[in-house]
Amino acid sequence: MFGFSNNKIQSKQSDVGPSHSVADFLAKGTVSVKDIIAPSFVEVDFNHLKIDDKYYRTLYVVGYPRYVSANWLYSLITFDHPLYISMYIYPAESKAVLEDLKRKIAEMEATISNEMKAGKVVDPTVQVALDDALALQAELAKGAERFFQFGLYITIPAGSLEELNQITKEVDSILSSLLIIARQATLEMEEGFKSTLPMFYDKLGVWRNMDTTSLALTFPFSxxxxxxxxxxxxxxxxxxxxxxxxxxxxxxxxxxxxxxxxxxxxxxxxxxxxxxxxxxxxxxxxxxxxxxxxxxxxxxxxxxxxxxASSQYKINPFDLSTSNPASDELSNKILDLHSLMRVIMGELTPSQDALLDRALVAVYQQKGITQDPQTFKNEPPLLEDLYKVFVGMETPEAKELADRLEKFVRGSASGIFNQQSNFDIRxxxxxxxxxxxxxxxxxxxxxxxxxxxxxxxxxxxxxxxxxxxxxxxxxxxxxxxxxxxxxxxxxxxxxxxxxxxxxxxxxxxxxxxxxxxxxxxxxxxxxxxxxxxxxxxxxxxxxxxxxxxxxxxxxxxxxxxxxxxxxxxxxxxxxxxxxxxxx
Ligand SMILES: Nc1ncnc2c1ncn2[C@@H]1O[C@H](COP(=O)(O)OP(=O)(O)O)[C@@H](O)[C@H]1O
Ligand SMILES: [Mg+2]
Incomplete structure (x- = not known):
């Protein structure tokens, strides 16, 4: 290892010196919150950082692809291991960038014309770079694009040095697949680590130019x-x-x-x-x-x-809401009961349907309940009362309906739904x-x-x-x-x-x-x-x-x-x- 490995940043606690025990120090009451949450030691190596028992390594990006598509950093952002990723964006003055561009363009044009004069084949990468620079110059001059300095840093945390090396390799291969060129922040691990803390603390300062469109596509929001x-x-x-x-x-x-x-x-x-x-x-x-x-x-x-059947809880389906009843409370209740009866009794012919309607109105009337909300205080009817109304009608059709209801009045289900409700939801x-x-x-x-x-x-x-x-x-x-x-x-x-x-x-x-x-x-x-x-x-x-x-x-x-x-x-x-x- 290099000499750096001993280059520890001493935390405050260990500054106290050997003559004072931690107990003395605590007794003095001078331990601040910072002391309590600070790591016990930080070890700065030339290409990693060790804080307590965790290892960290920071990469910074020095080159970007020529073209990017929306959310192009997706595979980095969703990498299957925690990464601390920081993006620093600094607006740049278009004027200064334009001057820079002008100089660069002149340089590239000179290179090309020299090579042509010398009878050489023009380097295609120079030609491409020149085309890009000219296009950008036009966009900037029109004001259609603005310019930014962009810094992208990635810190990889790991439990061991082996893991750190392994994950660094994986991150590297993801970055290469995105055509991103990254470097390890060798000898600058501490600065790198600080730069990826969520504090806007750019200690690395490795920036590349980026135009508005590319920058927008870099945002990981999609x-x-x-x-x-x-x-x-x-x-x-x-x-x-x-x-x-x-x-x-x-x-x-x-x-x-x-x-x-x-x-x-x-x-x-x-x-x-x-x-x-x-x-x-x-x-x-x-x-x-x-x-x-x-x-x-x-x-x-x-x-x-x-x-x-044996349970103590009962619900009477004929209950009416006595608090805040709507003006058509009873009519609605009868409609709902109508559907319920069809669930209980099965399919009904139109004439049975009509019969059911009349019986439902009658059964409330028998209890003195009408459309007037005042009457809702009366005790509501029971299924049994409806059954009796059908029996009393003395027609074969009504008799059939009474038979279908019988199970709920006398049979196994009678215990539950043929009695007044006896509980409240509290x-x-x-x-x-x-x-x-x-x-x-x-x-x-x-x-x-x-x-x-x-x-x-x-x-x-x-x-x-x-x-x-x-x-x-x-x-x-x-x-x-x-x-x-x-x-x-x-x-x-x-x-x-x-x-x-x-x-x-x-x-x-x-x-x-x-x-x-x-x-x-x-x-x-x-x-x-x-x-x-x-x-x-x-x-x-x-x-x-x-x-x-x-x-x-x-x-x-x-x-x-x-x-x-x-x-x-x-x-x-x-x-x-x-x-x-x-x-
Ligand atoms: N998210 C989960 N995590 C752990 N166990 C689960 C989870 N979802 C379901 N289980 C287990 O699977 C079993 C079946 O789930 P359950 O919710 O009863 O299925 P369903 O209601 O879809 O028939 C449960 O006994 C439960 O223990
Ligand atoms: Mg279930």
């Missing part, structure tokens, strides 16, 4: 970065390692959709999002057909409301678990919970998200799909963000309502896809062949993140702590 100043982390951008940070509530609407194959990590992502949103003061409501959010609810002190984290219901009852339960949530959120406006996991239960049926869609459209007004999650991508995209829900969602997240679904996805989201392939081969928690017109490949990451809270 990576598809999806980072906002506020919000929560959704994952890591796989293109450039940047963080994907968003606040749903600042977007056009706060809705999101998550599409992906079963086991692809949809629920995991949503659990993480819920946890992170909760910390930002957003209330979370979840409709959970698999009872898989129970652990998370427990971890955060949330409420897990189980719907099962907990900021509330999950509705419906796994214990029969499969064909789940869409009904999801519909009823949606409707219940709708009544509830109108009581007080607050940032909330409502997650509907396994939303294909609702999309399967036209009426419940339409209800979910109208929910998505109306949510914004009450600061609610609807999250729709589904694995059944083909059915979702084949339905008008499914497509409309996607259009009504500012955030769209597509995780791993099956071969069957990927074509439809590619068509709907205008994906390239590469992106299609990415979705097919994505591992768990990997996918595409769409926000507005931008999308990037991303990976969902959770800390160990978060993992223990959600699983």
């Amino acid at each position: 990576t598809a970065s999806l980072t906002r100043n506020e919000g929560i982390l959704y994952g890591i951008n796989e293109h450039d390692g940047s963080l994907i940070i968003f606040d749903r509530f600042t977007l056009e609407n706060a809705n999101s959709v998550v599409l992906g194959k079963s086991g692809g990590g949809k629920s995991f992502l949503i659990k993480l999002e819920a946890l992170r949103l909760l910390m930002m003061g957003v209330d979370v409501l979840i409709i959970d057909p698999e009872n898989e959010y129970q652990k998370l609810a427990q971890s955060v002190g949330g409420e897990f409301i189980v719907f099962a 907990n900021p984290f509330t999950v509705f678990g419906i796994r214990d219901l029969e499969e064909n009852l789940r869409p009904v339960a999801m519909y009823i919970v949606l409707d219940y949530v709708w009544n509830r959120i109108r009581k007080d406006k607050k940032k909330r998200i409502l997650v509907v996991d396994e939303a294909w239960y609702l999309i399967k049926q036209k009426d419940s799909a339409a209800y979910l869609h109208s929910f998505a459209k109306r949510a914004r007004k009450y600061s609610l963000g609807l999250t729709t999650i589904t694995q059944d991508v083909e059915d979702f995209l084949a339905s008008e309502e499914g497509k409309a829900i996607i259009t009504n969602s500012s955030l769209q997240i597509i995780l791993k896809q099956s071969t069957a679904a990927v074509e439809k996805i590619a068509e709907t989201f205008y994906l390239t062949g590469g992106e299609k392939h990415f979705l097919l081969s994505a591992s768990i928690g990997e996918g595409l993140f769409f926000a507005g017109h931008n999308h990037v490949g991303f990976k969902v990451v959770a800390s160990e702590e978060e993992k223990t809270l959600i699983e």
Whole structure:
């Protein structure tokens, strides 16, 4: 090694001298913050720097390619190892540059004419340089271009000298592939290191001329970065390692959709999002057909409301909103109930439909409830009352409808949806678990919970998200799909963000309502896809062949993140702590 290796920059602590112990020094109270954060030593070698146990080497650029295209430094910026890259830009006076150019041009012209006179072949590189200089002279004189001095320095950090040498080689080869000529800042490692700290501290001063166009193309801003100043982390951008940070509530609407194959990590992502949103003061409501959010609810002190025949929680779908009712509250409620009844009873003929309408009006009338909001305080009717109205009609058609309802009044489902509601959503984290219901009852339960949530959120406006996991239960049926869609459209007004999650991508995209829900969602997240679904996805989201392939081969928690017109490949990451809270 050279003598430089002993050339240590002593930090303040070691300046104290051997006669004082660190304890004495601390006791004097003269240790400043600088002393605490400063490295214990810095060793300056002739072609690297060692700070504590890390090695650093700085390169500076001395030559650029003749032509550059947009974002031409992309492969350097996205290099798969941390690099400290500094760009120094100094505007130059066009007048001085023009004079310089004039001199250079005269020189080159003289060289060429001399060679021609001597009967030699003109060096083609001189000819090219002359053409460039003349073109530039014209642009500068017109004022179409301005001139800048540009310095580009790269510091490579590494854990060991071997690693440093290895990475230096890799960076060198990337730079050569970009036709950039770089040199190591030999004997100037300290200056080089300082020059790449984010302090505008250009100690190297190696500059090259650059015109406005080339400089603009050098700016590394065209990576598809999806980072906002506020919000929560959704994952890591796989293109450039940047963080994907968003606040749903600042977007056009706060809705999101998550599409992906079963086991692809949809629920995991949503659990993480819920946890992170909760910390930002957003209330979370979840409709959970698999009872898989129970652990998370427990971890955060949330409420897990189980719907099962024996459960204590009841919801009456006939509830009316008594606070801030709209003028057409009852008519809307009857329309919604109409759709719900079709979800419960299946397809209806037009005359059955008409019958249902009359029965719904009658059942509220029996309880003294009319369009007048004052009457909404009366106890609402129950499903059983509707059943009785059908029975009382004494026609075969009404009898058939009564039969279809019977299961909900006397059968297995009667325990839950045929009684007055007996709880309120008070907990900021509330999950509705419906796994214990029969499969064909789940869409009904999801519909009823949606409707219940709708009544509830109108009581007080607050940032909330409502997650509907396994939303294909609702999309399967036209009426419940339409209800979910109208929910998505109306949510914004009450600061609610609807999250729709589904694995059944083909059915979702084949339905008008499914497509409309996607259009009504500012955030769209597509995780791993099956071969069957990927074509439809590619068509709907205008994906390239590469992106299609990415979705097919994505591992768990990997996918595409769409926000507005931008999308990037991303990976969902959770800390160990978060993992223990959600699983
Ligand atoms: N980003 C991730 N990091 C680590 N593990 C994950 C991630 N995403 C999903 N998993 C694991 O994969 C399993 C399946 O994920 P899940 O979210 O339940 O899939 P889906 O809801 O799409 O069917 C989970 O048990 C979870 O532990
Ligand atoms: Mg799931």
